[in-house]
Amino acid sequence: MKSTLKRKTGISPTASRIAQASLQLFNQQGERNVTTNHIARHLAMSTGNLYYHFSSKEDIIQALYQSYGDRMAWLLTEADARRHSLEELVVVLDAVLQHQWDYRFLLQSSASLFPFNAQLRASYQKFDVEQIAVGIESLFLKLREDGLFEGSVATIRMLAVHFHLLQAAWIAHPVRAGQSAATEQVVEDGRRQLLAFLRPHIAPAWQAAFERVASAPACLPALLALSGRLAGSERATLCC
Amino acid sequence: MKSTLKRKTGISPTASRIAQASLQLFNQQGERNVTTNHIARHLAMSTGNLYYHFSSKEDIIQALYQSYGDRMAWLLTEADARRHSLEELVVVLDAVLQHQWDYRFLLQSSASLFPFNAQLRASYQKFDVEQIAVGIESLFLKLREDGLFEGSVATIRMLAVHFHLLQAAWIAHPVRAGQSAATEQVVEDGRRQLLAFLRPHIAPAWQAAFERVASAPACLPALLALSGRLAGSERATLCC
Structure with missing residues (x-):
């Protein structure tokens, strides 16, 4: 719910970077094949940091x-x-x-x-x-x-x-x-x-x-x- | 590969029953939500028996x-x-x-x-x-x-x-x-x-x-x- 609230008040630069990288990976590799771990690794970011911005992969898709x-x-x-x-x-x-x-x-x-x-x-x-x-x-x-x-x-x-x-x-x-x-x-x-x-x-x-x-x-x-x-x-x- | 061979020489009654039950569950619950375990349980069959007929969920989808x-x-x-x-x-x-x-x-x-x-x-x-x-x-x-x-x-x-x-x-x-x-x-x-x-x-x-x-x-x-x-x-x- 945290990230939904964040989005309502304007998405942060990091959340936006996560969303853009996810979009690219989902398009290239198929959404099914891409996990939050892949996304975090692609961004050289800890999974914990990703989860600070989005509560789940579905939450990224929703954004x-x-x-x-x-x-x-x-x-x-x-x-x-x-x-x-x-x-x-x-x-x-x-x-x-x-x-x-x-x-x-x-x-x-x-x-x-x-x-x-x-x-x-x-x-x-x-x-x-x-x-x-x-x-x-x-x-x-x-x-x-x-x-x-x-x-x-x-x-x-x-x-x-x-x-x-x-x-x-x-x-x-x-x-x-x-x-x-x-x-x-x-x-x-x-x-x-x-x-x-x-x-x-x-x-x-x-x-x-x-x-x-x-x-x-x-x-x-x-x-x-x-x-x-x-x-x-x-x-x-x-x-x- | 075993099951592909079986299908080529005619699908067995059990394989047919597995395929039909899978079709029903995939349609009702969404294919993503249904695993081979769910299918086996639905048929009151052991997972081992299911795997004797199909090597994977993808193999069932292929059939x-x-x-x-x-x-x-x-x-x-x-x-x-x-x-x-x-x-x-x-x-x-x-x-x-x-x-x-x-x-x-x-x-x-x-x-x-x-x-x-x-x-x-x-x-x-x-x-x-x-x-x-x-x-x-x-x-x-x-x-x-x-x-x-x-x-x-x-x-x-x-x-x-x-x-x-x-x-x-x-x-x-x-x-x-x-x-x-x-x-x-x-x-x-x-x-x-x-x-x-x-x-x-x-x-x-x-x-x-x-x-x-x-x-x-x-x-x-x-x-x-x-x-x-x-x-x-x-x-x-x-x-x-």
Whole structure:
């Protein structure tokens, strides 16, 4: 409980370092294969020190889940703010895929972690179902009102559900999960797949613009800026 | 290696009983929470006896994966044989969803098991990617030639990939996985979702027939027969 309290009042630099190292090890080696001992050893830290910051491995996963979720929620509000430009919407989509790839162990492990951990299941229910699924549905219904999608409200609602499932399935796809594909390739593949999935629902008036955006390569500088990965000096070079 | 050899020459009744009990416990309690000790205790069997039949828990999972895969491959050939009747195709779809629900722990756990188990990852690659994905694509391309689907070959190929991902995602969806929903509801939901997903790709000439089939309730007797769950005497009452 100690660390939950700590997180509420702001995560300490050491806790943040532990969380980042755990994320890297979970992604690389599979969350199942990584214990708190491995994490401590990787950081040249005593296990006791690690346990001062997190009460268990599950507690670390919970913290990572929280930061994953916070950023996903932020990206959804970005998508909503940029929804009048297809180009900008696709940049957000790339950023979402990049973010999911960065936290891929969560998408791979969560189903097997749930029967094991009621707190994580509850967070997932609250976050993924009540917040993200609702957010995607709301965005899609607005895009329908804006004239981008055509179809009944019921059809667009179902489109949102499928988009949500496919987006996670694409990144978490078990064979892909076992690969160490270059991120750019994963983002490009995911974007191409998801746009192909949306294509039959694009209203005729938007189809030409949609095809232009769908065939353009990922705008890496814009994506990196949105991912918060560019240093200040690099931001000036943004051009897509 | 002993048990692999045994399986090749036919699984023994005791090994089959162990596999069935494991499947039930993995589905109910989460595969992570179930050890070989739990399985042996559940069967009132010594752990030594269990290890005579399977060298490890992973070995049991491998055997379950094999029986899951064999039946999925069989259902795909059934779908191909029945592809000239929408009604029968949907019965096969229901049977596939039922089968995935029966082995749901595999769909939930496999991504987290893969970094852990190279043999299971190799089976998955061989079976799910080389066999099932290829089978679905081949079926969808035939349905396109039959006139059911409209769209380019490239579009229908991508439709097959998305169908494959969604079908697994729907059953493995983590929140659903934590529920103990009645099977009928899972099958109905999955069928409704997957048909809605296919709807925009149905050729105009087939749309009326498609809507009739999509709005009909699951034909439980036909489904049970295909699932091999009806005793001989009950098969006579088949009527849908």
